[in-house]
Amino acid sequence: MPSASPRLAGPRNGPTAADSARPLGGPWLVNGYDGRLTAYVHAEDTILRWTQTAAGGSRWHGPESLPAQGITHLGVVHGQDRYVHFLGLRTRPRADGGSHVDVMYATQYQTGRPMTPWHSLGNPFKEIEKAVEVGAPTGAVRSDGALYVCVPTGPGGVALRRENRKGAWVGWTVLDAAGATDGPAPAATSDSVVELLVPTRVSALHLRQAKLGGPMERGDEARVVPVPGSVAPLETAAGRITYYLTDAAGGGVVALRPGSWPLPLGGAPADGRIAALRTELDGIDCTVLAVRGIAGTVTLGVCTTEGEQSGVWWTDTAMRCQGDPSLARDGHGRVVVAALDAEGRPAVARQEEGQGLTFSDWRRI
Incomplete structure (x- = not known):
């Protein structure tokens, strides 16, 4: 059974150009053509960008400012x-x-x-x-x-x-x-x-x-009403999209494949967006979900892809965050979750070696 338990690491010392920028949106985590991850955060009149120095590595360059006047x-x-x-x-x-x-x-x-x-x-x-x-x-x-x-x-x-x-x-x-x-x-x-x-x-x-x-x-x-901004589409089979959303009536996460009944998945998300990602765990095609829970912390869910009826395993990571988390796979195929910490700085946790889904400590980038 997959497990997910990233731990919060201590912040690095020293200010950066992002310290005075109030985040308005993000983070968004994207894997580029060369396998390096990039994290984007929207601040007033700018997009802050952090980029991995090497595919699958732990070092990041940034923040750089992209114009968004x-x-x-x-x-x-x-x-x-x-x-x-x-x-x-x-x-x-x-x-x-x-x-x-x-x-x-x-x-x-x-x-x-x-x-x-x-x-x-x-x-x-x-x-x-x-x-x-x-x-x-x-x-x-x-x-x-x-x-x-x-x-x-x-x-x-x-x-x-x-x-x-x-x-x-x-x-x-x-x-x-x-x-x-x-x-x-x-x-x-x-x-x-x-x-x-x-x-x-x-x-x-x-x-x-x-x-x-x-x-x-x-x-x-x-017959399900999504919480505004919560819907996340994911291709879970060739030509078939599953939509993950927060049910405005019940408050939990729902999986919706057009033509099928909405399937409640549990969880306790806040009012933000859901992140969804497919990956292979122990040779099994799995879906990983990430939300900001009602307690204000990053919560992760794992299930077999299109096998949600068999159960979703939810774990509260205890990482208090602003905004909503993002998911991506790095250049080595490992799952990485990104979030803005309580001070508005981007932090990441990376899948570690071993069975299931276990994450490293959270580290600011």
């Missing part, structure tokens, strides 16, 4: 090509006292290298009254590198803009969804089909492409 509601997404895409909103004042709201994106193509300038994707609405109600963007990347960006709209709808196979942007499309209470959770399967789960007031609505590059078609509605 005026960017709010930052999100970080990546695909099989390991490019890192930054999504956000930028609000600009108008001469008449109103505001322009643009959906923005930038890209980092290689580990540790500069990011591109920020580019505007515009807004789904030309009417100023509707445009200012657009919410935080979310995204998914197809296996061919095409980026899909979704935003919730003020009337409870959802809009989508995407790249085509040649990398050109297609115009905004308003999807067949109503009553949305939060941004959708998009996902791309290994065969490049994109789908998304939309939280609504009474259910979770599933939309999916019937074919590669096709329109989003309305699918099932599951």
